[in-house]
Amino acid sequence: MTKKILTEHINVPGIETFDVYRQQGGYTAVEKALKTMTPDEIVEEVKKAGVRGRGGAGFPMGMKWSFLAKPEGVPRYLVCNADESEPGTFKDHYLMKHIPHLLIEGMIVSSFALGANKSFIYVRGELMYVIRILEKAIAEAKAKGFLGKNILGSGYDLELVVQPGGGAYICGEETALLESLEGKRGNPRNKPPFPAVKGLYQCPTVVNNVESIATTSWIINNGGDAYAAIGIGRSTGTKLISASGHMRKPGVYEIELGLPVEDFIYADEWCGGIRPGHKFKALVAGGSSVPILPANLALTLANGEKRLMSYESLSDGGFATGTMLGSGGFILFDETSCIVKNTWNFSRFYHHESCGQCSPCREGTGWMEKVLHRIEHGHGHQHDIDLLVDVSKKIEGNTICPLGDAAAWPVASAIRHFRDEFQWHIDHPTEATQPGAVYRGEMALV
Amino acid sequence: MEDTKPQLLTVTIDGIAVEVEPGTTILQAARKIGPDVAPPAMCYYQPLKGSGGKCRACLVRVAAGSTKDPRPMPKLVASCLTAVQDGMVVENTTNPQVVDARNGIVEFLLLNHPLDCPVCDQAGECDLQNFAFDHGKATTRYEEDRRTFEKKDIGPYIQLHMTRCILCYRCVYTADQITEKRVHGVLGRGDASEIGTYIEKAIDNDFSGNVIDVCPVGALTDKTYRFKNRVWFTKPVDAHRDCPTCSGKVTLWYRGDEVIRVTARKNEWNEVTEFICNTCRFETKKTSDWVIEGPTKVSRSSVISANKYRADLEKPSFGKRLAAAEYKPIHDERDTSQLSIQQLPPERFAKTLPSAVEPEP
Numbered sequence: 001m002t003k004k005i006l007t008e009h010i011n012v013p014g015i016e017t018f019d020v021y022r023q024q025g026g027y028t029a030v031e032k033a034l035k036t037m038t039p040d041e042i043v044e045e046v047k048k049a050g051v052r053g054r055g056g057a058g059f060p061m062g063m064k065w066s067f068l069a070k071p072e073g074v075p076r077y078l079v080c081n082a083d084e085s086e087p088g089t090f091k092d093h094y095l096m097k098h099i100p101h102l103l104i105e106g107m108i109v110s111s112f113a114l115g116a117n118k119s120f121i122y123v124r125g126e127l128m129y130v131i132r133i134l135e136k137a138i139a140e141a142k143a144k145g146f147l148g149k150n151i152l153g154s155g156y157d158l159e160l161v162v163q164p165g166g167g168a169y170i171c172g173e174e175t176a177l178l179e180s181l182e183g184k185r186g187n188p189r190n191k192p193p194f195p196a197v198k199g200l201y202q203c204p205t206v207v208n209n210v211e212s213i214a215t216t217s218w219i220i221n222n223g224g225d226a227y228a229a230i231g232i233g234r235s236t237g238t239k240l241i242s243a244s245g246h247m248r249k250p251g252v253y254e255i256e257l258g259l260p261v262e263d264f265i266y267a268d269e270w271c272g273g274i275r276p277g278h279k280f281k282a283l284v285a286g287g288s289s290v291p292i293l294p295a296n297l298a299l300t301l302a303n304g305e306k307r308l309m310s311y312e313s314l315s316d317g318g319f320a321t322g323t324m325l326g327s328g329g330f331i332l333f334d335e336t337s338c339i340v341k342n343t344w345n346f347s348r349f350y351h352h353e354s355c356g357q358c359s360p361c362r363e364g365t366g367w368m369e370k371v372l373h374r375i376e377h378g379h380g381h382q383h384d385i386d387l388l389v390d391v392s393k394k395i396e397g398n399t400i401c402p403l404g405d406a407a408a409w410p411v412a413s414a415i416r417h418f419r420d421e422f423q424w425h426i427d428h429p430t431e432a433t434q435p436g437a438v439y440r441g442e443m444a445l446v
Numbered sequence: 447m448e449d450t451k452p453q454l455l456t457v458t459i460d461g462i463a464v465e466v467e468p469g470t471t472i473l474q475a476a477r478k479i480g481p482d483v484a485p486p487a488m489c490y491y492q493p494l495k496g497s498g499g500k501c502r503a504c505l506v507r508v509a510a511g512s513t514k515d516p517r518p519m520p521k522l523v524a525s526c527l528t529a530v531q532d533g534m535v536v537e538n539t540t541n542p543q544v545v546d547a548r549n550g551i552v553e554f555l556l557l558n559h560p561l562d563c564p565v566c567d568q569a570g571e572c573d574l575q576n577f578a579f580d581h582g583k584a585t586t587r588y589e590e591d592r593r594t595f596e597k598k599d600i601g602p603y604i605q606l607h608m609t610r611c612i613l614c615y616r617c618v619y620t621a622d623q624i625t626e627k628r629v630h631g632v633l634g635r636g637d638a639s640e641i642g643t644y645i646e647k648a649i650d651n652d653f654s655g656n657v658i659d660v661c662p663v664g665a666l667t668d669k670t671y672r673f674k675n676r677v678w679f680t681k682p683v684d685a686h687r688d689c690p691t692c693s694g695k696v697t698l699w700y701r702g703d704e705v706i707r708v709t710a711r712k713n714e715w716n717e718v719t720e721f722i723c724n725t726c727r728f729e730t731k732k733t734s735d736w737v738i739e740g741p742t743k744v745s746r747s748s749v750i751s752a753n754k755y756r757a758d759l760e761k762p763s764f765g766k767r768l769a770a771a772e773y774k775p776i777h778d779e780r781d782t783s784q785l786s787i788q789q790l791p792p793e794r795f796a797k798t799l800p801s802a803v804e805p806e807p
């Protein structure tokens with residue numbers, strides 16, 4: 001069994017209540033932090049832990065915290081990003097639903113470290129029932145003196161607000177989230193200025209993912225060094241992986257970073273292998289935005305070594321042979337999956353979710369979706385594949401926020417690794433549009 | 447350097463160095479050099495706070511961040527929002543990557559554009575036409591249906607053609623900043639976004655007509671001038687009157703001796719210098735209402751200026767670009783004393799400059 005940090009007590013009956021959570025050692029981090037540590041000491045521990053943002057970009061959390069501007073007389077804010085809408089990612093939902101107090105404890109400790117007296121949890125709007133769970137948990141914590149004025153007699157005040165999201169994927173992008181939180185249309189902002197300088201209401205703000213914030217309690221209790229000892233290299237600690245697709249046991253798993261991809265897929269402790277009678281074709285390792293990999297490259301690096309579940313190993317080889325850990329949305333495809341159809345499906349998502357502010361993303365996502373739709377439905381032209389590559393290149397890097405990149409990468413990578421399959425759709429439209437038809441040409445199935 | 451003067455920063459754009467004050471954006475610095483070096487701007491609008499960053503037409507490459515940190519920036523940056531640093535080196539049309547990206551932006555903006563220039567009142571003074579002419583290709587790779595919108599009536603003065611809109615948000619900022627009570631301007635998301643009917647409510651506002659002038663395309667046009675004429679047949683004349691609501695400084699557009707349109711005055715970057723009220727714009731169309739100042743200075747980018755559109759027009763080339771530093775069209779009041787030219791090796795210049803009539807490969 002690997003080390004469990006976030007999900008250790010998740011199966012204890014009643015863990016969603018304050019009392020049971022407290023019996024399991026909950027809220028000790030708040031006691032320790034508020035009574036024995038200074039904010040700077042907490043930031044230092046988080047830095048030592050080396051924990052990287054779990055929302056997708058993987059930016060070191062301690063470093064982000066230390067960038068927070070601290071002008072006199074200006075409030076600072078902590079905002080928890082619980083908008084989780086990336087296709088294939090459902091770990092924050094799982095955590096908040098089963099063990100809400102873990103997030104709340106993390107929010108208290110983190111807010112204290114950053115000197116924030118009002119903090120927000122921005123929850124995906126569709127998850128109303130999770131919002132109620134969180135609100136109930138906050139009320140409990142407040143009744144027990146862990147929230148509100150003068151927490152545990154320390155003189156520190158904290159108000160925690162749960163905000164239902166605006167119902168758009170783009171509201172998960174941190175600056176769009178802040179706009180939405182301010183009651184405006186969720187359009188991402190141009191950066192700089194970054195939220196650490198001008199964030200919510202133009203005040204210095206830190207935005208962190210649910211999972212990132214949830215790790216802080218353990219780090220306070222056990223020390224940053226203990227956290228850094230888990231994992232591999234600069235990928236410290238554990239990571240929640242949302243596993244879905246053609247595997248025997250889909251679900252949310254907490255793994256120690258550095259676990260070989262192969263073990264994660266085939267061992268019974270985790271995914272339990274490909275569904276019986278089928279073969280492994282492709283993998284999206286970190287949510288729909290990251291490049292898709294064929295089975296062989298998913299399991300091994302270009303140099304033949306085993307690929308590991310870590311930030312570095314998954315991105316080994318750049319985009320030519322690698323991908324990204326992203327938010328940990330692990331989607332597995334077997335040989336019955338049509339890559340063209342899947343790419344079209346992802347593309348449709350990004351087209352639908354583009355905020356429409358910048359021209360490359362607004363127009364380009366729609367264009368790619370339409371071309372992919374055409375290829376999938378048997379109306380592709382020979383030049384369409386190159387056209388898609390070119391359009392994706394003209395979007396990538398030229399937009400305000402990374403949604404443009406997120407829309408371009410899945411298309412570019414699918415063509416990079418599965419070009420024959422696209423070509424087959426164009427060359428054999430009748431065959432390819434039969435119900436259930438899938439390309440069966442040469443490819444590396446495992 | 448003397449202590450009394452603000453420390454000036456030197457930035458080099460396409461081989462031409464210019465000194466500017468701290469806080470200046472790359473785009474403003476380039477405009478100081480001249481029209482041939484200034485990146486196109488489809489959304490940025492100097493008088494409107496917060497504008498810019500959206501169309502991505504102004505993308506440039508920063509080959510060196512500053513003297514202190516001469517590393518290049520990893521991505522192309524929006525020149526309208528990026529502040530210059532001392533010693534920054536910027537590549538505009540001298541960089542093939544920029545030329546290519548801009549080519550892409552033209553294509554994206556035209557993707558869903560109806561191209562109904564022959565019946566569009568904006569034709570001839572349209573930023574999109576100019577942008578496409580300077581940076582685009584003559585062909586399209588788009589085969590699908592163009593998007594359409596339900597027609598919306600937004601009042602007696604302003605005609606909204608949503609299909610022509612490029613979502614630059616200029617009208618939104620205008621409504622926010624110079625008229626009251628308008629917070630949300632765009633409804634919907636992605637390529638289904640549209641300018642909202644809230645304009646209908648803002649329409650009683652005395653200054654609502656200015657959205658027509660800021661619109662870079664023909665999405666918002668003057669209903670009182672609709673189909674009356676073509677820009678290039680009209681004659682602009684500067685005039686003013688005593689107006690209780692606005693400055694009363696306008697441009698009158700004549701056909702023969704009839705005023706057929708009134709607009710705000712614009713500078714050489716097509717930006718309104720002073721916003722005007724609806725009474726001046728829509729209701730005051732008799733020559734006797736106005737004090738005539740004289741013919742409007744025609745900007746070089748205007749269709750009215752001679753030889754603007756010619757298929758064989760020479761595209762910006764090495765020599766011409768350098769000449770931009772000294773080049774001053776008639777009525778150009780730019781101060782070029784702070785410019786200096788650096789000879790760049792020829793390989794630093796784009797091999798393939800955009801051409802108006804380039805066949806598809």
Ligand SMILES: Cc1cc2nc3c(=O)[nH]c(=O)nc-3n(C[C@H](O)[C@H](O)[C@H](O)COP(=O)(O)O)c2cc1C
Binds near residue numbers: 054175402403
């Ligand atoms: C289009 C888009 C959607 C995003 N959605 C989420 C999200 O749902 N949840 C999240 O935590 N981060 C999301 N992010 C990343 C955030 O912008 C931000 O990097 C993150 O919340 C920072 O937290 P972290 O450093 O703890 O990862 C998204 C980014 C983009 C560009």
Ligand code: SF4
Binds near residue numbers: 356400
């Ligand atoms: S990249 Fe897309 S989602 Fe992001 S700001 Fe631009 S249009 Fe909006």
Ligand code: SF4
Binds near residue numbers: 613615616662665
């Ligand atoms: S209507 Fe005109 S000004 Fe307004 S967003 Fe569209 S193009 Fe821009």
Ligand code: FES
Binds near residue numbers: 487498525527
């Ligand atoms: S003018 Fe800079 S992005 Fe539009």
